[in-house]
Structures are given as C-alpha cells and as structure tokens.
Amino acid sequence: MERVPELLKSKIMSADEAAQLIRTGMTIGVSGFTSVGYPKAVPDALVRSGHARDLTICVGAAVGDEIDGAMVRAGLVKKRYAHQSHKDLRNAINAGTVGYSDVHISHFPMHMNQHTGPKIDVAVVECTAVSEQGLYLAASGGSADAAVRNADKVIVEVNETLPEGLAGMHDIFEIGLPPHARIIPITKPDDRVGTPYIPCPPEKIAAIVLTDRRDEPQKFKPYSKATKTIGENVVKFLKQEIAAGRLPENPGPIQSGVGSVGNAVLSCLASSGFHGLSMYTEVMQDSALNLIEQGVFDFVSTSSIALGEENRRRFYENIDYFKDKILLRPQEITNHPEVVRRLGVISLNTPIEVDIYGNVNSTHIMGTKMMNGIGGSGDFARNARVCIFATESVAKGGLISCIVPMVSHVDQTEHDVQVIITEQGIADLRWKTPRERAELIIENCAHPDYRPMLREYYEHALDVAAGKQTPHDLAQALSWHQRFLATGTMKP
Numbered sequence: 001m002e003r004v005p006e007l008l009k010s011k012i013m014s015a016d017e018a019a020q021l022i023r024t025g026m027t028i029g030v031s032g033f034t035s036v037g038y039p040k041a042v043p044d045a046l047v048r049s050g051h052a053r054d055l056t057i058c059v060g061a062a063v064g065d066e067i068d069g070a071m072v073r074a075g076l077v078k079k080r081y082a083h084q085s086h087k088d089l090r091n092a093i094n095a096g097t098v099g100y101s102d103v104h105i106s107h108f109p110m111h112m113n114q115h116t117g118p119k120i121d122v123a124v125v126e127c128t129a130v131s132e133q134g135l136y137l138a139a140s141g142g143s144a145d146a147a148v149r150n151a152d153k154v155i156v157e158v159n160e161t162l163p164e165g166l167a168g169m170h171d172i173f174e175i176g177l178p179p180h181a182r183i184i185p186i187t188k189p190d191d192r193v194g195t196p197y198i199p200c201p202p203e204k205i206a207a208i209v210l211t212d213r214r215d216e217p218q219k220f221k222p223y224s225k226a227t228k229t230i231g232e233n234v235v236k237f238l239k240q241e242i243a244a245g246r247l248p249e250n251p252g253p254i255q256s257g258v259g260s261v262g263n264a265v266l267s268c269l270a271s272s273g274f275h276g277l278s279m280y281t282e283v284m285q286d287s288a289l290n291l292i293e294q295g296v297f298d299f300v301s302t303s304s305i306a307l308g309e310e311n312r313r314r315f316y317e318n319i320d321y322f323k324d325k326i327l328l329r330p331q332e333i334t335n336h337p338e339v340v341r342r343l344g345v346i347s348l349n350t351p352i353e354v355d356i357y358g359n360v361n362s363t364h365i366m367g368t369k370m371m372n373g374i375g376g377s378g379d380f381a382r383n384a385r386v387c388i389f390a391t392e393s394v395a396k397g398g399l400i401s402c403i404v405p406m407v408s409h410v411d412q413t414e415h416d417v418q419v420i421i422t423e424q425g426i427a428d429l430r431w432k433t434p435r436e437r438a439e440l441i442i443e444n445c446a447h448p449d450y451r452p453m454l455r456e457y458y459e460h461a462l463d464v465a466a467g468k469q470t471p472h473d474l475a476q477a478l479s480w481h482q483r484f485l486a487t488g489t490m491k492p
Helices: 006-011 015-019 041-049 087-095 107-113 144-150 225-243 260-271 286-293 309-317 337-343 377-383 434-445 451-464 479-487
Strands: 027-030 055-058 077-081 122-130 134-137 153-159 205-211 254-256 277-280 297-302 326-328 346-349 353-355 386-390 419-421 426-428
Touching: 006 205, 015 041, 015 205, 027 144, 041 153, 041 205, 077 087, 107 144, 122 144, 122 205, 134 144, 225 260, 225 386, 225 419, 225 426, 254 260, 260 286, 260 346, 260 386, 277 337, 286 297, 286 309, 337 377, 346 377, 377 386, 419 434, 426 434, 434 451
Parallel strands: 027 055, 027 122, 055 077, 122 153, 153 205, 254 277, 254 346, 277 297, 297 326, 346 386, 386 419
Antiparallel strands: 122 134, 419 426
C-alpha cells in the first residue's frame, strides 16, 4: 500500500507548518490510546513555537509525553479529556492548573458525536497510511474516529516506521445517534462489522506530516509473589465456576484492565490449562501477546496494542502472523454495554481500594487526588457476565490497606462488583447481603495486619449504626485515611 496517494501528496508539509493550523483556544481531537498511536511531531512543533495556548485536548485515553507531558509543562493545555496517566498531567490536574473531567471510555465518543462539549476544531491523527477513502490508523483505535468525524479539519501524521501490515487490522463501525442508533452486529470477538479505515473525504485533510517517531514502550513492574498469587486465585475462581456449571468449559471473552497487576494476573493463564480462549478488551498488553503464541488465546479484540519494547518489536516483525489473530476497534465499540453484555465478557480490573461492603474506588488517592481516571472499568463492571476486581491487599509496603472500612471515593458501587480477589483469597459477593459481604471480604481478602482492625470497626459499626443493612460509624469510617494523611500509615 502506498502510504500517501498521489492525490494527497500536495498536502504534505512539515510539522512546524501543520502546527500553524492550530491556534490559541482551540479544541484538538487526538488519536491514541494508552500511549499508542498518538501524534508526536505536531505536538512537538506546538511546544517549540508556543504560539497556541489554552488548548483543550480530547483523547480517549492516556498518550505519550509529547502531549500529556511536554505540552502540559509548556503551559499549552487548559483542559484535558478523558482518561490520562502521565505524572506531569496528573500533577497539573491535582494542582488545579489543568481542568479535567473524568468520563467512561465508552461514553466519551458519544459525547463528542452529540456535541455536548466543545466543538472539535482540529483532529490530529497518527496513521499507517492515508487513502482517498480514509485514514488507516496506527496500533490503536481509541476515539480517533469520533475526532475525525466531528473536526472541522484533520492533520494526519503518517508514521513511516510502522509496518504496512497494520493497515487492515482495524474495524471502524459508526453507531450513529439515538433514536436511530444502529445495532452493533458483533456476536463473537472476531466479527468484522465495519471498514479498515476511518472514512474521511480528501478535502477535510488540511495537512499530512511524514514522521518516524515511535510510541513510548509500555513499562510493567516485574511480577511479584503477590501478583502471581492473585493470578492463581483468578484461575482458581474461574475453574470453580466451570465445575459448578456457571461457566462453560471455554468461558466467555476476557477483559483485562491496563497496568502491571492486570498484566501479571493475565500471565497466569499460561499455566492454567486453558486453551482456545478469546479477549474482548480495551487494551492488549504483553501477557496477551504471549498467550496468543502459546495457544491460550485464539483471538483478541482490542482498542490498543500496548506492549513493552521487546514484545512490540516481535509484534511488528511478525505482523503477518498476528494480523489474523488481533482486531483493533474504536473504544466506543470495545467498551459498548450492548456488546459486553451479549458476549458474556469476564472482566478483570484493578482498584485503588475496596471497602468491606464491596464498593470500589478506581480513581482517587485518599479521596481527593486524581490518579488516572475511571477508564473502561465502569463500562465492563456493570455489564460483564462476571465482574472481578483484583488487587494486592496492601500498598506502600504495608502502610496502606487496600481493604478499608469505607472507600474515600466511589467509582463502582456494590451493585456492580461481583468478586474481590487479593493474594489472600477470594470473596464471591454475588447474592450476598452487605453484612455477609463484609464478613467475606474481611476474612478472605484483607491482609492479616489489618484484618483485626477491620473486624473491630465492623463489630463497632454493628453496635452504633442507625441501621443494620449497611452498618457504618460515620465518625470513624474514613479515620484510616485521615490517619495516613497525618502519620504516613493507616496503622495506629
């Protein structure tokens, strides 16, 4: 495939020239998802020139330093939507210098399509190639299709380091808007229902920039004894469900949240004895690539291929092998409740903390400091066949308990959370009353250092609570968080 057809070659220009199309106060829609497939040259040119400030950046998930780091440090970003994970952006959000509104991954493109927020002035999109029909994206889907659809003009970065085999790995499907939204005809993860490119008329393309800058490789923490045990407990739970007849021998597609814990947990499937499984997820990480090669996964449907340096090289060098086993979709499709519910997805996500009644905090440290955002965990938690939240029982070397009397911020309520798994054990919360949940979570999931403290709080709450359905002592419910802020540990 020719990366730029003859018809469009007149639009090729430098990144500095293309950046001049962006002006102060504009809203920019950006491709990329988990630091994969995002533009790099034009953001870098914006930082060098500094001519455009007070920008609103709309991108479905975290992107690399060129946008979420350098542009923030240069003071160019006024607001940022939706998910993020860069430390400099996070610090700016928590300092109040960058405005941030957290949004469910599946909802964000819909909000752009419904024009509930600012109008997209310019879309900046990294591609493998561009054609007269449209844009062949890089190794992510994200919200790029919505950005292109709603932008007044489009700047395309054609990354010539990407293998041409990426072209064709995407499946772009437009749902449309209610009351005439289309049914999404996906009945299994490998169903193709759209086009391999984002439709985009040539006249909408304002600039094409040729680039050779690679994505930032994902960095995962080494597997620990705790994360390995968590993974083993996840496998144990799945096998128990199969034995009880609640899941088939080949259980439904698996979703795994991004991050080191999810990557480690998923890797435990390699020795599980499972074969021929599939994924329907938003992010494919290192462990999933390995599981494809090992025959554990037959197929992965995802919105991003977020790999470490070595695995990324292996993926690109063997693109023809993986091309029939991986499909890239927009985030609105990977996370859509309709499809998640129909396929019977088993969701695996990592919380910041869980309380004794099964409420989950996925976003805020000590109730006020934004971490990364809710991402897709809420999309899957409410709609999955089985919703699992897996975490180590403690953090910061034991200074923080991840099982607390009351979460300091609620993202997933007790109504959505079905199973809690730590290295200590499994708490199946389905059909359990709040008090039954409390007993299970404390006994099965809490760290031994904090288990007596949790028992003491719960027994005290039973004595003083105004109602016994969900007993709390409101004066003490957040005292663990207050103690940590005052002393640096939740321990007395």
